[in-house]
């Protein structure tokens with residue numbers, strides 16, 4: 001029997017029951033389909049797609065149109081996951097109107113919620129989007145859209161002043177109406193402290209196990225990421241880059257030594273029809 005679609009109440013219930021949720025990034029139709037088959041709970045159509053799928057240096061240049069294209073493919077591929085559309089840089093920062101309009105575009109194509117980065121400074125946006133009927137996940141800790149402000153990919157919450165800010169932001173986004181909070185790259189003991197204060201689900205990526213569920217970038221866990229970013233917190237479940245490169249190498253060899261296409265890869269033709277074609281072809285004179 002097909003699984004029922006995961007919704008916001010499923011996520012709340014899982015927290016209440018202390019059941020961990022699984023959360024992966026997806027940017028295309030087949031990945032979404034396979035995640036659905038594996039009964040993953042949530043998919044994030046992340047602006048990390050700019051790096052994983054388009055080879056960009058960071059997430060900063062990802063556009064709303066690119067997000068919508070990736071989100072459409074994911075929504076088509078997955079029937080039962082809870083799909084979160086990431087709001088790219090400058091799609092919500094400038095005004096509440098921008099934030100509502102762009103969040104609305106992600107919902108209109110089938111996302112179930114949106115995610116945006118930031119704490120107290122984006123609470124007004126979170127309230128505005130939430131008041132228009134769209135669930136918002138807040139993203140705290142390491143926030144890649146503020147990479148230059150943070151001075152690179154750095155672990156967050158490692159001292160008291162950083163923890164104070166993290167806690168203040170967590171409580172502020174929760175009061176602003178965020179239905180959940182995602183924390184990235186903080187020590188496990190620090191997320192355990194945050195967890196004591198938050199009522200909505202707290203999810204983590206590189207934040208240890210004392211949270212309600214784990215997000216992993218699918219390209220990282222599948223060994224598909226091309227580039228220098230290599231976070232310590234990723235566990236590799238496959239090495240698809242080697243599998244793909246080896247398949248391509250084998251294909252090249254087969255074509256060059258004429259072992260592909262073999263007989264089983266070719267369309268059959270009746271002998272009489274072939275003879276007729278050959279006769280016509282050999283007597284054919286171009287006009």
Ligand code: KIV
Nearest residue numbers: 025046047048086205
């Ligand atoms: O875009 C993304 O995948 C993200 C995660 C890194 C949290 O925002």
